[in-house]
Amino acid sequence: MFDRKLNMDSIFHEKQEGSLCAQHCLNNLLQGEYFTPVDLSSIAHQLDEEERMRMAEGGMASEEYRTFLQQPSGNMDDSGFFSIQVISNALRVWGLELILFNSREYQSLMINPINEKAFICNYKEHWFTIRKLGQQWFNLNSLLTGPELISDTYLALFLAQLQQEGYSIFVIRGNLPECEAEHILGIMRVQQQQRPRLIGEDEAQTSAGMSAALSQTEMVFGVEDEVVDEDEELKKALAISRQDIDVEDEEADLRRAIQLSMQGAVMSNKSSESEMGNVKSGSQAAGSAAGGQKGGQNEALTAEELRKRRQAYFDRQQQQAQPNIPQPDTKSSDGSGSVNTGSEEDQQQKPSQ
Template identity: 55%
Template sequence: MDDEERIRMAESGIDSDEYRRFMQQPSGNMDDSGYFSVQVISSALEVWGLELVPYNSTESLALEAQKRPETMAAYICHYRDHWFTIRKLGHQWFNLNSLLSGPELISDTYLAMFLAQLQQEGYSIFVVQGSIPACTADEILRMRPAVQPSKLAPPKQPVKPPENQDSELEKAIKLSLGQEIEVEEEEVDDDDELQAALRLSLQEDGPDPALEKALQLSLQVDHPIQPGMRKYDWNIITIDY
């Protein structure tokens, strides 16, 4: 295709500005991504005796396709360097878009709506004119029609509790935290009062070595042993009165 265009452009002279600009431009028929122009696809289909007719044209085949799209053999769709085919295999229509995970079964009723949707999205649609060569898939589907597998249901959205329920839960948590703080403060106050009472008792009754040692160990339950203090084994302490 590029060679044919180059020959036509050279007819006006290889020294012309148009020819030089043409030679400097990249190919408009294909690129490294695998894209082919409609001219290349049309030329490839001519080998099989097939032609492409624009779906929106006023040709008789296009007008018939607009009225009864299910009577055609295939459609080729193009949008932004992407091509895909909608073809009848057996007695069923299939969307053969390579962007899908597999062939998509299309009913005769949905075919017209699907083509209209593609037009709204900006696709260029061509009707394939001619007798498409038979293939193995076509023969098998004539005897055993395909069944479209059920699509997976969309994931369920997490249920959000009502706003009033959130506020009540927040109040309950704050109230619970407040009660815990008050209880801790009361325990601290009780410990201070107990320590003061024990010290006062020791001052009034005089020092008793055994009792004083036991009381000191008792006071160390909620207070860590400071450096320099002696560590006792709580399991062997006994006090005789």
């Protein structure tokens, strides 16, 4: 079983380079790299020399001859264009002949185009080949990205369309050289799922596709950048929020610690009301002051300032308590012989007697 794609790939198809369409036309017709620009230039120069010699027969001093020498070559130009005479002479090497398709002589033969072997078409200095390979026809225009399959039914319509557009069509007569595509396509017919495009159209679509892909990529990267920016802003906001929360938590913890410390001092003093009455009142006054500070300006005090204030409070507490401390030989009012000197914290704060 033959691969239909490989069968199409077996067809020689030279694509357009510069203005060398005459070279591409001949090579696509012969299915091989038979001619180069140098070969066709040599044929063109030979034709120019033959024309010059014919003009010289009328006299080298004639006005016609001098005018001919001043005119550029009619068989080739610097762009790579070659005339029908150059193509005809090149094909004559292979024993091939050109016949004008729409001439009265050929049309009178009433030959069905599908019974021919090949056609060469020209319009505004562009040449291309239509050739039968195996039992199928192909448009081998060098401006296409690949060979284009033409059905037998469409061939006559295609040639009529070309004529209407101003093309000159030539029928190829003679035995074309053997080629690989002729052998392969003679065994099996091919099918073409997608017709080739013009080379310029294909490049334009490729460029448009690349531009669209680039634009899409820029849009995607733009969206990603926006998302990244939003994420960064959110992270910064969360970090600032956490810092605020941490500061508030530290201040709240410090206020609670001071309040508990004051409450602890008050509770200790309650156990010795009879001996530390003035301490209790001082303690309550300090507690009231601390309570006022909770919602006031001291919320912003540093830990070191708060520590100093606590120390000052306990120092005042010691000074107020010292005059009421009983002597060791004095008994308490309950007669137990023990002396209640206040809380353990107060004991630690008192200097040794």
